[in-house]
Amino acid sequence: MPLNSRFWAIIFLSAAFFFSGCTKKKKSYDFDPKNTLFSRLGAEPPSLDWHKSSDTTSAEVIMNMMEGLVEYNLSDPELSLKPALAVKWRAENKAQRWIFTLREGVKWTDGKSFTAQQVVDGWERLLNPATASEYAYFLFGVKNAKAYNSGKIKDFSQVGVHVNSQGELVVDLEAPQSYFPYLLAHHSTYPIRKDVVKKFGDQWTNPRNIQTLGAYRLVKWDHDKAIVLKANKDFYGGEPPIKNVVLHIVKDAQAALNLFDTHKIDILDSLPSVELKHLRKRPEYRTVPLLGIYYFGLNVKKKPTDNVLVRKALSMAIDRKEITDMLGGGQVPMTSWVPKGMFGYMPDKGLKFNVKKARELLDKAGYKDRSRFPTLKLLFNTNEDHQRVAENIQAQLKRNLGINVELGNAEWKVYLSALKSNNTPHIFRMGWIADFPDPDNFLNLMTSYSANNHTNWSNKEFDRLILKAATVTDKKERLRLYGKAQEILVEKEVPVIPIYSYVSTQLVSKRVLGYASNAMGIKKYKEMRLQ
């Protein structure tokens, strides 16, 4: 045989040998679509450890494989609470003590029983300084919790949570908190299996190690690719109708939209804003208010925004509707503070768009000669949509008041450090998304003791109203107090200019039934069905 042919024969034979020994890789997420829901996560979950994670992506996964003492009733527009691991609860001592009766017969995925002590263990772990949990402050309302978290108290039994002789969970608070049960729908307050965490250390959230008690169990976590959940047959609420859930991790909104269009994903939210014009016409399109506000803060220690008349004039000179029309995502223009979809939403409050009045106020503030009005500096974090809003406001203020605004932008973390510095600009952009659906979560933001209040504004009466409202259980009375507080904030003092209340835009495949789009952006797969 000539050399060349012999050479190629050897190559060919060895190739054939290897081919015969190789197996073709299986497609990774090849489940029967009839009983599999495909959804999207917008990022790799940073952690599935519910005491350590602090983001919404991780929360979505955790909330489907775990249960808290209570959960949201997603079909109620005001998102009331319904029993989960606790079957009932009651307040004592003017909402300073809360007592939870726990469900019996609940099993973890390894067959072990759920106990009240596991809730206490969970809280102990959350508050333990060594855990370094970001959400530890969620329970700072509990007696001595803050002291334990800061290391001032070493003994956890001094923290206000214990199991009483009837097996009920008793929580003592530092001060009355009428909304306390809402905190227990949050994943940071879920119970934990101390033994599992101890055995596996940081690796306990690995699918092989993790123990949960929710409707789904974690079976696969391919970092940056997908998470696979399987129905938990032993779930206390019965096995959920959808057997598998594949959560593809898709960062880019456009890529996610392509996947929706090629039927690889059934549910999609945070749609790309430039595509909304077309997407709005599709039958799968849904929009629902999201508990969040988009606002501009004013530095009340800097000239000229230290003058309340100037602040009022600025707020009145901005037509919010012009901005939401430009964005076109269905955002709700807003002059009040509590977002749409939450109790306490009072669209009538706040300074309405009135150019004439705004000009008068500015004249009164001593700037009749507009050329004497200093150029305002407006800062926002770098983002296409924020840029559009900022440019619009710049144009409106020029047009309506004849004043100049200089725009500046910075990368997110640089931006945050600029807000914390002593040199906060006159106007800055901010947003707030609810941690729990209660007005306290929004109004607390602007108290003098809030670390998130970058305006330098403080008002004793406002602080008093917020503290008082937290202790009141009567809804009507709370509403009255929050109304008064909002008046101070957006009508009398105006350290902030609310622009709009967020909406969530979604595409939901027709084959998905029972998905209640809600203002907290929560997806509970156990409540969904497939057609």
Next chain:
Amino acid sequence: MSQQGVPAMSKTPSIDEEVWEQDLKERLFAKIPLFIFSLLMFTVALSFMGYEIPDALLWADFLLVFGVFTVYVVSRHLTLYVFKRLGEAVLTLFIIASLTFLLLRIMPGGPFDRDKALPPEVLANIEAKYNLNAPLYVQYFDYLKGLSRGYLGESYKYIGRGVTDIIMEALPVSFQLGFYSLILAFLLGIPLGVFAASKHNSRFDYFAMFLANSGTALPSFLVGPILIIIFCFWLNWLPAAFWDGPEYYILPVLTLGLRPVAVIARLTRANVLDVIRSDYIRTARSKGLAEKVVLYKHVLKNSLIPVLTFSGPLAAAILSGSFVIELIFNIPGIGKHFVESVTNRDYPLILGVTLVFSFLLVLANLIVDLLYVYFDPRIKLS
């Protein structure tokens, strides 16, 4: 090499035989790189077609390539040079690590700055956990200590995951994508360049250079979506995203490979045109060598030096992932970590990916420098 043998002067058959035997040896020897190349290509083909690659094959590939390289380095007396360069590389990496460490701390904004500000108690616990409350020089020496043991630390963002783990999961994907694109770039770019040069000023030349120019000019964030529209939505042939088998590889590889194909084609063409006019080519032609032999043996080998120079940084850049392409096609590669680790101020991860990229760059440049000697024996490395 056989073509350059000197057979004509032989008087006795024994010398003829000797020559023939030597010739055979040379020919067999010449087959070794070809064999290794085939094996490598075979591995690539296997992986591209979505087969599980046996560890034995991977090891065989690695050992063979490493072996050939060692033989090459030793036979050309480059051993000392290689060790010298490796020593320099360690120093370079150390300087890069130190500078990056310092720059990160100067950069405004910290890893735990949140839109929802954390209470001071909570922040203190977190800083204690990650040793961020220690003096800067202590943190620096701790970091170096870890680095000397090959420990890159734990990510701040992906809680409980080691930086090494994150990189080792993402890098192979980017490597795969980059490797296919590199192969595409060389297999398509070089012949295109040579061909265009050999048909200089013809219609084909213009066409090829038009393609190459557009390839350089079109950004991947435009090419990617256009390919998706054509192949996913109009023709319905290929999937729009993910990284799960051969059909998923095609569009990203094309998108990533397009620019290198274009650049290499242009570089090759320019240099072939340069070499083709030189005296020794005229000599080769006047000897009566076939045009093909002149072109691919004499011209090409000498025109590849600039392509080689370009290939070092190209390989490092392309193998370490592309943020845009990985985003468009939702590929779980390392590209996103280069960008996101910075926006997250995830110090250990930033340092990790920076070091990986620097290492790749240093390594690629070393290999390129060593290959110079093969392509142009006049080059002396010392």
